[in-house]
Structures are given as C-alpha cells and as structure tokens.
Amino acid sequence: MTEATSTAEKKKSKKAPKAKAKGRKAQELKGHIVEVVSDSGEGAQKCGQSFATIGAKMGNGIWTVEIIPAEIQPPARSIEGASGIRIRMGSYYVTNGGDEADLVVAFNEQVLLGRVRYKELKKGCTILLEDKWRTDENPEIAKAYQETYDQLINDGFKVYEIPMEVECLKYVADPTRGKNMFVLGILVNIYSQDLQIARDQIAFIFAKKSAKIISSNIQLLEAGYDWAEENLDFRFKVPSAGIKEPQIVVNGNTAVGLGVMASGMEICAMYPITPATSASHYLSDVFESVGGTVHQAEDEIAACCFAIGASYAGKCAVTITSGPGYSLKQEGIGLAVMAEVPLVVVNVQRGGPATGQPTKMEQGDLLAAIFGSHGDAPKVVMAPSDMQDCFYSVIAARKIAETYHTVVVVLTDANIATAQQPFIRPKFQREWLAPPVDQSPVPEGVKPYDWDPKTGLATRFIPGRPGGMHTLTGLAHDRLSRVAYDPKINQEAIQHRSLKLAAFQQTLKTPKVYGDPEGDLLVIGWGSTKGTIEEAVERLRDEGKKVSSLHLRFLQPMASGLKEIMERFKKVMTVELSWCDSYEDEVIDADNRRYSNLAWLLRGRHLIDVDCWCEVKGQPIKPGSIERVLREKL
C-alpha cells in the first residue's frame, strides 16, 4: 500500500504536467451517458464503477445501471453476452439511467451490436472500439468486425478504433486483465477528471491486493490517459453539481443491507434468489459485526417461517427474496398476519410470472403483495424510489412492523437493486434501533389478543414473559388465543386486524405533487420509476405543458388526500412496469381491459377513471419513452 502510493506519487509528478501541456479544449456538458461493454469477465463493470466514483468525487450527480447477461459465462463475442455498465453523469442530481447513451466503449463489436439493436445508443453517438479484431487470425471474426464497423459508420456513428490490446501489451502480459483500467484512463482523460483521484481510486479498489497489482493497474490507467491525450480530438467536462456533503455510493441491495443493520434487526433468513441475493451477500459479510445472523434456509418457505419464529421470540426479523420466493412465502406471511407477529419482507421484484426474467426489472408484484395469502391478510406495503429510500424504508418497515404487530412488505426491484447512486451519508440515530426484548411479567388480566376497539392493537407477549403463557395459533382465535369456536370471534378478529391498518393509515402524510397542484395531466407512479417520471414531467413542463406527477411510497394503506389531488387534473394516469392491455389491440375494450397494478387500486378505491401505460421489457424505463407517452396523452 505504501509502496503503491509512493509509485503513484512519482508518476503524478511525471505525467500530470504533460497532460496539461497538450490539453485540448474541453466542451462543457450538462450531462452525459457513458456505457462500457465487454464480454463477461473483462472488467467493464469495475471500470465503469470506478469512473462513476471518480465522477462523484468530482461533485457530479451519478446513476449507474449494470448491463448483465443472463448466464455466468455467456459465449464470448456474442450479442446476448454483453456485460457492462451505463454511467449517467450530470452537473445536477441524477435520478435515473436516462435515455440513449452518448458515448460507448466496447471491447468487441458484437457486444456493441447488442446495444445498437436494443436501441440503447444515441444516433451518431461516439463509439470507442477495440480494433484488435480487425486483424484477427480467424477470418470470420475479422469479417464480422469489418461488417459491423462499416454498418456503424453507415448508420452515422462516430467510431474511434482504439488499439487497446496492443497498448496494454506494452505493460502487461495478459491484457484481458487490465484492459479495463486502460479504458478507465481514457475516460478520465475524455471527461477531464482528476488523474490523482483516479489513481487513489485504483489503490482503494485493489486495497486487498499486492502493491505490484496496484502499481500495474495505475500504470495502465496512466497509459490510457496518455493515449487519449495524444490521439483523441475531443474532450468533455461535466461541471460539478455542487454536492458538498459526504455521500455514500451503494446500490439498492447494499442500501437494504445497511438498512437492516441500522434498524436493529438481528435475524435475516433468506434463500438464494436473483436479483435479491446480493443484499444477503452483503449482510452475510457485515451482519455479525453488530451481533446479527444471516440464516440461509433450505427453502423460501423455511426462510419465512424461521424469520417468523425469530420475530415471535424476540425482535422483528427480516426475510429477503424476489418474486418466485415471494410466492412461496405467501403462506408464512398469512401466518404472521394471523398471529400478529411482526415481520419485514423485502421483495426485490423481477420479471414474472414463474421464473420470468430473473435479472430484469418489473413491478408486477404489487397486487400480489397487497392481496396475497388466502383470506383477508392486511399488511403494509411500501416501495422505495431510490437507493437512499431503500435504506430508510427498511428502517421504517422494522418500526411499523413492531409497532403494529404486522407484516411490512418492502418492494424494490432489479433496477434499484443493482443500480448505484450516491446519496448523502446517513447520520446514525439511536431511535432507528429496535427496543430491547420485553421480558417483564404480563400484568394480571391482560390477554394476548386484547384488541383495542379503536386501533385493533394488542399487547405482544414474547416468550420469557412470566404470566403470559398462551399458544399463538394460525387458526382463528379469540382474545385468549384459544381456537375460535364461537361464530362471532372470527369476524371480530378480522375486524381488529383490519383496524390496525386503518390506524396506521392515519399517520401517513399526503404525498406532494411534483409540479403544479392542478393541470391537464397527472402521472402517478410508485417504486423505482420516480426519478424517470419526474424527469419526463420536467421536460414537458419546461415546454409549458400542464403536467404534474405524484409518487406513492405507501401502497397499502395509501395516504388520505389522493382523490382530492387527482380531481384537480383533467386526466390521471399511472406509469408502471406492470402489464396493462392497450386499446390498440382489437379485442380489448372497457369491459375486458386489464390495468397495471396501481391503476387497478386507484380506480377501485377512488372511482376515478385512471388510465395507465406500461413497459415490461425488463429494461429501466427511459424518461424519453415516458415523455412520448405523456405528449400523446395531452
């Protein structure tokens, strides 16, 4: 580490002035979207994440989106195998992945072709392409490269061929490991980032590796930087967004893990499932440092029931899963509702039904979360809108679950699970933590389900409390927790469990409208689409269009005042990543149209003709797509 720093110091004095002397004039940009794509295992993500972190340190707003192939080892040089990352960088607070990319670095032409075909690149955008394939000894590869190159030029892209391999070979024997740092150097140069911050970043990410590895990677970074300086005819600068406070850069799943840690929960029971598992990976690594335990159960059902058992006997526990796992947990969730055991369930939604699209985003589980489990199973359902919200939502969920002795479902999705965004570093607060487990004697005469007639709340008897002996049961039960044989009792119990939700609803604040409180069109969204919807709305508002948006964090129960907000707009629609039929299909009419999840709920509750629009491609939705839809709607 020390050796590496001193090497870096020496290099700094040698290289930095050279770059300055040759400096091209940098074009100032409000924001830019960069993609780095490669075959799996070539390190495009590490390159992009470092680039993003350097940007954050330069004060830029940042949002990164991982580009993930479905397989662990997809075939090399294949369209489907593109692995990489998108970095949106702005001189403002960035809230989503944005529209098409402005600049792409590709390690081969096939992975690039994938991005072109999926229309992820802006027309005429800049492409930096590894050129070693042009002279590949396999004539088919050389031909494929030439054809793609010609097509890209033909389509109007600005293609810069870069001898990545040739240049890297000057420094390392195996350029497949290290090319990413060469590319990082190029990007640092193009975007006028501070080379020393980049050197420090490399030292940080390789901190656990040897000093030799660090210095070799710094060498490659500098080589890339110099190459760009000498060979490229353009340069950009994205000015700082003026963010001064310390921020943390994490993805949504890590934010969930941090939230679990800071909430004072002690048990996380889980079963591996994409895209939720990385939250548990993170927790497995750190949870023990605060006295917590991650239990990998034999299946999703066991994970849920284990968490229920832990909650019953102590502090509220959490189980983390994704769609198919959530389906399996529904039985256990019903038990927790019935027995009034606090439980936090995080569902990192993915494409469904069945196995669906494991690595792709969708918001299809809202109704399943609210109405799931057989019978009447009232529970709280909330959806964070970004990484920061993931963190605070888990803390809030623990508190709500323990206060109302209920299940709280936190719906995130594959988009925020893997995307990264810096947010203001949280300041730890003691009141986030769960209170100590109550082991005091139960006062005489108090019943285990002594439902308050107004709020439905009862005292919770945790095992160990003298005088509180009773049998908790998933069967309908009376106030003494005895199996209900009296016909009245079941109805009373259901009534009181339902009242708890209403009591909680009274504490919710009406969400604020983004834009004017009245107008032609109100767009309502929930979950990870907040930033994207607001960006689309902002663009139209800049043109003078009377569009506003509303974002819901609590989906069950929903805050009061929504109807009044909706009534102030001529039209109301939701934008969701859950399916809705379109009238463009001949067979669809008002009698058979199926609406997106939230639209169903708003129509049902408020008797307002809420329209909806959806996209279920599995990709993060683009502000431009929403903008087009709203424009049509107006």
Add this chain to the structure above:
Amino acid sequence: MLGSSLLPKSDDELLTLDDYQSSVPRWCTGCGDLGILTALQRLCRDEDLPREKTVFVSGIGCSSRFPHYMNTYGFHSLHGRAIPVAEGIKMRRPDLNVFVNTGDGDCCSIGTAHWIHAIRYNMDMTVMMHDNRIYGLTKMQASPTTPRGLKSNTSPRGAYLDPLNPLSTTLGVANVSFVAQAVDWIPDLFHDIISQAFHHKGLSFIAILQRCPNYLPTLFDPWLEDTEKTQILTHKDGLQLDPGLSKIYKNQLEHDPSDINRARELAASTDIVPVGILYRNDEVPCYEDVRRPDRIYTPELIERAFNEELDNFTVETAG
C-alpha cells in the same frame, strides 16, 4: 437443554402436573396423543421447567393441537412448518426450552425438507413425531408411513407404495445426533426416552408410534398381542428396563447408541418394532452455537460498526 435453576426449591414453589395443563384436550378418547401429553407434563414437572421459558411448537394435524393443552408458551404454526418456526425461536433465544410436536403427514410429507435439514442443523430441541400412520384431522388419507395395501379415502383399493421409514431417513442425514423410537402402549418407557431426549444437547428426534382410535384402531394390535414383536433396546447409555417391564417384554437387545451402523440395521426392521435409543452422539455441534455471533448487540456497537461500514462507501467531493 437444561433451563432450570440448580437451587433447591421449597414445596410450594414446585409446579405440579396441573400447572402445566392448559385447556382440556379435544383429542378422541383413546388417542395416543393423550399419553404423550401426560408424559410431557410429567417431564416439565420433573425437570421443573419454568413455564414462561418453555415453548411447544407444532404444525397442523391432530398431533399439532398439542401446544394448546400445555400451560407454557406455544406456537401452533402451519402445516409442515413447525420446525423452521422452532429454529427461528431457538436461534435467538437459546435460553428457551424448545419442543416440536409434528405428525407423520406434517413431518414426513409436507414438511420433509425442513425435517431433513433440521437434522443437519442439529439445533438443541426435542422433536416428537406422532406417527399414527394416517391423516386423522382430514379424515383418513394415506400418509407417507401408511403401510402398503392399507385402504384409505385416497387409496380405496389399498395404499400403493411401501411406506417411508422415518428412522432410517433420519439416520441417513449428516449431523444426526439423537434418534429414538417410543410406542404409546408402553408409557413408562416413553417417559424415560423423552427424558433422555430432553437432556441431549442437539436435535433429538423421537418417532412415537401411537394409535388412532378412530381410523386405525387395530393397526398396532399384532404388537399389542405379541410382546415379542416389540424389541426393547437396552444399554447403560440408553434404556434400562425395570424388573416389571422386563418380565413382559422379553425381546430385549443390548444396543450401544453410539453404533450408527447397527442403529441403521435396527431401524430398517419392519416386523419387529425397536423401542429405545437407536443413536446418540453428543459431539455434533449445534447450529445455533456455530452461528452465535461473537458479540452482543448494543446500540454503541451498531453505531460504531455502521459508521465503519459507511466509511467504505463514502465519497467526499474533492477540493
């Protein structure tokens, strides 16, 4: 699983059988579950288990009404899911005495995955599998332990397959640490077995053959009529028969509970029912001990660790 204090108590501090009795059982007259209930109440009294520190967890089925009749804490959970619920309880509350009541359908059919993995986790709890070889509460369907050929509502021409052997299955799982079999027609032995199970540190699995007076009242008649068909496993580390029982049950076998191969042989017998401790290994670690965090949660600890974690992700804007 010793939770009680070592200090002697005066007579009026000691709990009686009645103290452990909650509501009146609603099992059928002659149900084997009644005998199990009596044995457990006796165990609680003899061990002087604090009622608030004792939890009976059950699934669904006739057997799983059990916790309702104990004046301790209880958790009557879901069909097949008693074991994971019990594991969650034990994980964070090793101070609690945890018992599981499950049936042949609950444990060996819908809850099979949990049962197998529970053996491997080896958490310190006593699992009683009430095996009456039939689904009773849902009115006579074949269970995994129903003998082949037995007619039931779902196998009107006789059960199609050979039954699953719960003892052999349990003895085949890694980390198995205590396996016993008891029969409801020898209650004295049952008490001895449950007591040894309770004192074993780790998961004690007891298969309890019990009669269903309503649907299969005569199933175990051959064993009741011919005491030679019940083989009592005796050993200095297992059961020791008193002279009275010894006269009735002459088929006795000296079996060392540490011998797993012999235990597997004995478990496999179908005609002769072995009763006693088939296997015991006190050296198998318990999952809750293996996973117990080396530090105790305190607000100070969380604050410090949390801030250290944040340091890893923090970016400060340059300049």
